Amino acid sequence: TQLLEQSPQFLSIQEGENLTVYCNSSSVFSSLQWYRQEPGEGPVLLVTVVTGGEVKKLKRLTFQFGDARKDSSLHITAAQPGDTGLYLCAGAKNFNTDKLIFGTGTRLQVFP
Amino acid sequence: GAGVSQSPRYKVAKRGQDVALRCDPISGHVSLFWYQQALGQGPEFLTYFQNEAQLDKSGLPSDRFFAERPEGSVSTLKIQRTQQEDSAVYLCASSLGGRAGGEGQPQHFGDGTRLSIL
Numbered sequence A: 001t002q003l004l005e006q007s008p009q010f011l012s013i014q015e016g017e018n019l020t021v022y023c024n025s026s027s028v029f030s031s032l033q034w035y036r037q038e039p040g041e042g043p044v045l046l047v048t049v050v051t052g053g054e055v056k057k058l059k060r061l062t063f064q065f066g067d068a069r070k071d072s073s074l075h076i077t078a079a080q081p082g083d084t085g086l087y088l089c090a091g092a093k094n095f096n097t098d099k100l101i102f103g104t105g106t107r108l109q110v111f112p
Numbered sequence B: 001g002a003g004v005s006q007s008p009r010y011k012v013a014k015r016g017q018d019v020a021l022r023c024d025p026i027s028g029h030v031s032l033f034w035y036q037q038a039l040g041q042g043p044e045f046l047t048y049f050q051n052e053a054q055l056d057k058s059g060l061p062s063d064r065f066f067a068e069r070p071e072g073s074v075s076t077l078k079i080q081r082t083q084q085e086d087s088a089v090y091l092c093a094s095s096l097g098g099r100a101g102g103e104g105q106p107q108h109f110g111d112g113t114r115l116s117i118l
Helices: none
Strands: A005-007 A010-014 A019-024 A031-037 A044-049 A055-058 A061-065 A071-076 A085-092 A100-102 A106-111 B005-007 B010-013 B019-024 B031-037 B044-050 B053-056 B065-068 B075-079 B088-095 B113-117
Touching (some): A005 A085, A019 A085, A019 A106, A071 A085, A100 B031, B019 B088, B019 B113, B031 B075, B044 B065, B044 B075
Parallel strands (some): A010 A106
Antiparallel strands (some): A005 A019, A031 A044, A031 A085, A055 A061, A061 A071, B005 B019, B019 B075, B031 B044, B031 B088
């Protein structure tokens, strides 16, 4: 059962466009992580957010954790073909076990 | 290498056969996790070890699934009497465990084993 819903499920855009991916839940999480996964590989961690309202920037990527720690967003500015991949949000209920509950995923394709 | 290593990368089995999937975590990592990822979906939690102790197996879909980590390092996920719905990518992840600056330790994932049941 996926407790984290991501939208959109698929996104195809041209190089240079901006985009936002949303990750929503009715549950509160201690922390939320964003991963990118490429075909045939495991997910690679991009960022972890832990504080409600927190905003983190990683080059052209901006991550925000909702005030109530139930939702998050990932914004990419001036997308590039190298950004293509499956983006996954994942929430942790507590720090002790760090068991992750993954979202449904957003598959991004950026065309040159 | 220094990362999480999984073997085999691909496994094809006939329905009803038993399979064993291996995970070599990063040296010194206390926590080890198994996830199942269906095609086009996000990974789903199967089970969690802290050293050799299996602390959470709530995600194992049936009693045909069994995992062990006898010496607190290498782990094996075994599936008995495989069914077609077991076809998926099985991901292993490890972490140092505990907390780090309030964020918890990041999980490092292997590239998975793609299991196909015919």
